[in-house]
Amino acid sequence: MSTQEKSMEELVQKYNVAAPRYTSYPTVPFWDERTFSTEAWKDQVYRTFQQSKDKGLSLYIHLPFCESLCTYCGCNTRITKNHQVELPYITSLLKEWEMYLAVFNGEKPLLSEIHLGGGTPTFFQPENLKLLIEGILKHVNVAAESCFSFEAHPANTKTAHLQILFDLGFRRLSLGIQDFDPLVQFMINRHQSFEEVEEVMLNARKIGFDSINFDLIYGLPRQTIASVRDTIEKSMLLGPDRISFYSYAHVPWLKPGQRHYTEADLPKGTAKLALYNLGKRMILAKGYADIGMDHFAKKEDELYLAFQQERLHRNFMGYADRFSPLLIGIGVSSISDAWGGFAQNVKTVEEYHKLISSGVLPVVKGHILNREDLIIRRYILDMMCKGKVRLNPTSYLAEQIMEELSTLVQDGLVCIENDLIRCTATGRSFLRNICMAFDQRLLNLRSKTQLFSEAI
Incomplete structure (x- = not known):
């Protein structure tokens, strides 16, 4: 083992702790509902x-239904083969x-983005998705540079889904692949x-x-170096524009379906990191750029251009x-973000x-950000999106x-020049840990209770 490899192994052992993914700040477990x-x-x-009328709003629509349970999944889902649920749910949406x-x-809002997530959006019949989107669009002005996207399960996505959504303005597609290996697919159903x-x-x-984005996951049960290599090779043959290659979040206390397998089936620590490092090397070797935590894009893709700019x-x-x-989330469990506040729907x-049906907005909890929250939110966003933060x-x-950053500096994960904090090349594998140094609510808790999945 080389000195560099040993150093990385030591870093993994040290920093493989429960850590948020920081899709928001404060993170959901730290929302203060007393002010909401x-x-x-x-x-x-x-x-x-x-x-923010000139910037337009984003709309997230959660479509929770799936015909079968993918046991790795951490999303809010409803498993059913009864497609009679589609129209009543669309009516409620x-x-x-x-x-809103x-x-x-x-006032008619300017709509900048729509994203259909789930669950499995392609569970819905194409004509019902058309009914939903037309019902949304008749009340808005669509921005000239709008971005409409949806998630799809390759096994049930028909040409009619693609054509109807394209005709409605959708140009981006995210395919949930996870892993091509038959044993891994069996383990995660x-x-x-x-x-x-x-x-x-091709369609x-x-x-x-x-x-077109591929969602790939490392750290799945029975996943190996060989299976990850094969998955990346096959993905490269198809040439998606973007790749999300993210860590499996093992939270069986929240998602009982993950008890379909045991922790003995999961690659851990340096073995799990080896899967990521292999996949990352292969992706970068094909000309993709590392634009953020576990995300890669071709250099002509808009996501890479946004990173560069x-x-x-x-x-x-x-x-x-x-x-x-302003991000409005509608549907079961959807989370909305009004920059100064968050709200989540019933689950x-x-x-x-x-x-x-009672005419009540279905929010169940939320958080109104205070001045400190807004400062920290910007710091964490800058680190996640730019790899650097300028402190006041x-x-x-x-x-x-x-x-809090001093240990990270000693370990070579960040460097500091006056008030400018930069993530190093090594630190990019530990972005969640770096952001924890800014997270005042987490630091104030200092709790041993595990709220999040492991960082690596």
Whole structure:
């Protein structure tokens, strides 16, 4: 073992601790619901809407239904083969959207983004997705440079799904691959062949989709160096524009489906990191650029251009090539972000329908950010999106942050020049750990309770 390899092994052993993914700050477990109410949330949405009309808003729509449970999944899902659930759910989604339109006092919002997530959006019949999107679009003005995207399961995505969504303005597609290895697919109950993925890719390209993402995961049960190499090689043959190659989050206390296998089946520590390092080397060797935590893009893709121009943004949908101060999430468990506040919807389909039918906005919890939250949020966003942070040296937070960073400096994960903090090349594998040094709410807790998955 070389000195460099030994050093990385030591870093992994030291920093493989429970850590947030920082799709928000404060992270959901630290939301203070004492300052939150539905009315306070509506006020925050309206203020942000008025202040950012020119930037437009983003809309996330959660479609929770799946025909089978992928056991690795950490999303809010409802497993059913009954497609009669589609139209009632769409009716509730459109009613919730009308509630937000009422918050805007009848002004037509400028729509910058739509993202369909899940669950499995392609569980829905193509004509029902058309009904949903047309119901959304008739109440908005669509931005000239809008971005519409959706997630899809390659095994059930039909050409009709692709064509109808393309005709409605969708140009980006994210395919959930995870791993091509049959044993790994069996362990996670996620089955799609290379041929099925290739067919969806060819059809999408033929129709005109200009940005296709692959979701790949390292750290899955029974995953090996050989299976990751094979998965990356097959992915490179298909040439997606973007790749999300992220760490499996093992949280069986939150997602009982993950008890389908045991921790003995999972690659851990340096073995797991070896999977990531192999995949990353192979991806970079094919000309993709590392643009953020576990995300890669071709150098002509808009996500890479946003990274180069320092306009990359991160929110509950992951990395985005634009910043919309107002993100509205509709549907079961969706999270909304009005920059100065967050809100999450109820998590069961039954309760969601009940509240919607009663004319009640279905938010169940949230957080209104205070002044300190807003400062820290910007610091963490800058580190996640730019790999650097410029501290305000006069802020009372600076001294504590510098103290927390001192060990990271010694370990070569960050470097500091006056008030500028930069992530090093080594540090890019430990971004979540670096951001923890800024996270005042986490630092104040100092709890041994595990709230998050491991960082590596």
